Amino acid sequence: MESFSFTAEEEVVQKPKIEKTHPYDYDVFVIGGGSGGISAARWAQELGASVALADYVKPSPVGTTWGLGGTCVNVGCIPKKLMHYAGILSEQRTDQKLAGIPIAAEHGDHQWATMVGSV
Numbered sequence: 382m383e384s385f386s387f388t389a390e391e392e393v394v395q396k397p398k399i400e401k402t403h404p405y406d407y408d409v410f411v412i413g414g415g416s417g418g419i420s421a422a423r424w425a426q427e428l429g430a431s432v433a434l435a436d437y438v439k440p441s442p443v444g445t446t447w448g449l450g451g452t453c454v455n456v457g458c459i460p461k462k463l464m465h466y467a468g469i470l471s472e473q474r475t476d477q478k479l480a481g482i483p484i485a486a487e488h489g490d491h492q493w494a495t496m497v498g499s500v
């Protein structure tokens with residue numbers, strides 16, 4: 382593929398035209414719709430290629446599966462960060478108590494199922 386160099390302004394209005402020189406339906410076929418696959422597909426499309434993407438998620442032993450987004454969005458970075466944030470909230474309750482700010486009794490114990498459902 383030929384390489385192109387545009388300024389940001391030109392990029393919006395001027396997309397390179399890729400001349401189709403093959404017998405296939407798509408210029409690019411991406412396997413895997415995680416962070417890498419989606420990014421590759423978007424950039425290829427930005428450069429004028431016709432793109433298809435296929436994602437298949439093998440169910441976990443308990444049958445868990447998900448849609449597009451791959452590991453990071455569904456079972457990696459994002460849920461990890463949300464759970465980490467939940468942990469920080471819990472630590473803040475301890476600090477709050479040490480800072481002399483009363484904690485309402487109705488806060489009760491941590492509810493794991495609620496957190497997992499929210500994440």
Ligand SMILES: Cc1cc2nc3c(=O)[nH]c(=O)nc-3n(C[C@H](O)[C@H](O)[C@H](O)COP(=O)(O)OP(=O)(O)OC[C@H]3O[C@@H](n4cnc5c(N)ncnc54)[C@H](O)[C@@H]3O)c2cc1C
Nearest residue numbers: 413414415416417418435436437438451452453457458461
């Ligand atoms: C618990 C955890 C926490 C993480 N936290 C962070 C973080 O904080 N920051 C960070 O930068 N990274 C983090 N990562 C790493 C990050 O998730 C990965 O680097 C990133 O998801 C890799 O992207 P990828 O597109 O290469 O693969 P994936 O996101 O795994 O995507 C691959 C996709 O391809 C699909 N696939 C596989 N085989 C086929 C096939 N034969 N046909 C069709 N589809 C297929 C898969 O089902 C999946 O949807 C974390 C990972 C984990 C597990």
